[in-house]
Amino acid sequence: MRLLALSAVLLTSGPVVAEQAPVRFSIADAWAMPLVQIEDHQPTSGLIFDIMQSMAAHANLSAEYRVVPIQRVQRTLERGAIDVRCYAAQSWMPSLSGDYTWSLPLLIQRDLLISTPDNATPRMPDTLKDETIGTVLGYAYPTLQTAFDNHTLRRDDARSEVQVLQKLQIHRYRYAVGNQWSLDWFNRNLPDDQKLRGVAVIDEQPVGCIVRNDTDIPAQRLMRILLRMRMSGEIDRIMSRYSTSSGLPVDGPAAP
Template sequence: MTALHHPDHARHKLGRRWGLPRWRLVSMVCMSAALQTSPPVLAQTPPPLRVLLPQSLSAPFILWRDNTPAEGLDLDLVRAVAEHLHSRAELQPMPRARVESALEQGEADLACNIVPSPRYETSLRWSAPLFDLNLMLVGHVSAAPVDALGQLASGTVLGTLQGHPYPPLEALFGDGRLKRDDALSEDRLLRKLALNRHPYGLLSRQVLSWHAGSESMSSLDQWRLPVGSQAYRCAVSPRSRIEPRLVLEALEQLQQRGRIEQLLTRHTKPALAVVVSTQSSVRRINRQQLSELYTGQRQQLEASTVTAPLMSAGPERLQFLQGVLQLSAGQYRSSWAAQQFGGRRSPPLELRDAESTKSHLQRNANAIGYLPLSLVDASLRVVYMP
């Protein structure tokens, strides 16, 4: 390389032209090279997903410890949504009555497990139904069991949740045939029922199953009356800091990938009901009586009538054995092996599926069996649920 074209010579000429010392010129050239080779600026991290948690909810949806949300299905769900969005969930407990207005005003981004109030059905962005909440009428042990809402006396008071709409019963509340007694939370509603502050209450099957065996359930009768289903949905603020479309798409993706079904399996019990015909004289039964009936230790639930238990195939069989009888399939077979010897007693009648069981129950008032709750209609009476 000739002296004329040497880089140092070129920089020396530029320095003389601009009136800069050589060290300043070298510094500028190095800085320019560094800027040209800098890595691209990374995309900005999404803001936290602000989630409102209605303080009216209880386990299995939200388990509170010292008034702080500790665990539950709802918490796992919103954290999964935040993770899908590469964000994190920022949890904000709030009274149920304020949740929808707070979302509308942009105080938070998301709330789940709320039934839309008419006023907010269009102002908020709602997810598609994620699963069903089975609404049940339950009663204190001193209250008369009923097979239909029409059997309740006019003006009967039902325990309800403050700020919670009940679409299947709104007409009955509206004309005064039924009256609401609002509680601030599901836990308080259960306590009021246990104290017989009102004879009946409305709670989801999922909540009742989670509390089964607890002190708050000891004064409640075993029968249940299904009064309809409410869709579990999430609401997104139109002023969400994360684009509402992305939040709704995250919920849809979680459902399509089976993540929500996994959460249901983890946090809730199967929707299984022990039922009889509405023509049966059996109004209620406890787990101990069921166990004795299905293992041959008892033949009657009432003094004058033999009760015929039924077993059916399908996934409900294992759910019933494990969740109600608390036996494995092998233990159940063993319990009948000795009794069948010599023809002393016969095990429960075996039917091929749930539909066959339902048909048999409808035709035989002395039979008792188990069904998925989805198959229970007005011809059947729920006498026990795990």
Template sequence: MLAMTLRYSLLTMLFPTFVSATELRVLVLNGDSMPWAKLENHQLTAGLYFDLGHALAGQMGLQARFILLPRKRLVHALERGDADILCNYLPVWLPGAFDWSTSFIPNAELLISDKQAGKPASLNAFANVRIGTVLGYVYSELDQALGATFVRDDAPSMRNNLLKLAAGRVQHLVINQFELEYQQRQGRLTTPLHPYMVLRSFKGQCAVSRSGKITVKALNQAIAALQSHQVLQRIMGQYR
């Protein structure tokens, strides 16, 4: 037994990926909430990232392992090869030395307003109006349209922003369509709203570490296979 243990330790030292060669290490922001992530005891237990990670890993013959990190450590973890993929981002949101998968998670960035508040008639009319935003997120459309008159009211998460909206602490906020539909479907967003303003439509991608265990080509092949069998469509449909 001692000899086997020593041999195992030596292999681990010489080939650090030997033990987890069958894993797909999926990076997840530890501040995310449903529909993206359900966290229990510092573990990811449900949500779109949970289902998506298992589906992608299974298609590649791997097992998903989820790594939860704060926002400031995401880029570093990918660049170092401490994780393999991080999904549902765009290059403009997460610049760094890694590759990007095909675009495949349909979504839109929306500007919503409480119906009790007057809604500015155009995007330019939101100049110097407080808008609920999430700390650390980039809002390129609002930055370009409003410049220095874009007044952010940052919260740690979208969940906090929705609570602020319900309490009347903010009257306008930016939210993605995927999350808005989920919250309304769950009955968690009951605030009457004006018709929303679409800031932009997009499809989320996965950032792929250049020092990880898979290539962007292999991930794109897995995405295409899951799409052809309607697997990704069924996963996303559970949360919309």
């Protein structure tokens, strides 16, 4: 009798569908607001976090976040420990090995040479000599690399962009490099006469997401979701939560 009952249950219950694994995103520990807020080694808010959260929700997938040092993000991606890296540019990973799909550009990152209010005269980096420049540990600065290599300029590395700006604020050096979003966030509650100033644009990079091509990852579906998020204005609405903008044209994505 028990055998017959068990057989009836198996016949009427239908096939068992395995739950799809969560999509694993990388978070660089050097990021700061408005990109991401990290608490207890997990992201809690920020424009990149919101983009990744929405991306996973549109795909009906749960999201898992791996916070790793910026120097190890590429290696973590290559060994398959993460599936998606957002806030990435191809020029940042020239030696990337493996099979990946790149999204269309989602944002334009503008890197600035930044100084203090008392030293805010516009100044191009190639006119600087024998200066220490505030930088983030593990970040590449292609436009300044030659000067770093020949010791015309020196790096002073900190763990995050906010630490770089804090050190500039207390005059540990006269110049630093940071992106426009981080500078605006840092300045948001400061009196005007204390705000740090961008004195030159040193680089502009289109950034997007990269997904490992793996049979367990719906890479093409994720790419289509990012395209819809960009075209529908969702990316811009996310950016507006943090009083900033993507830097891309409002009528569509920039060309890769």
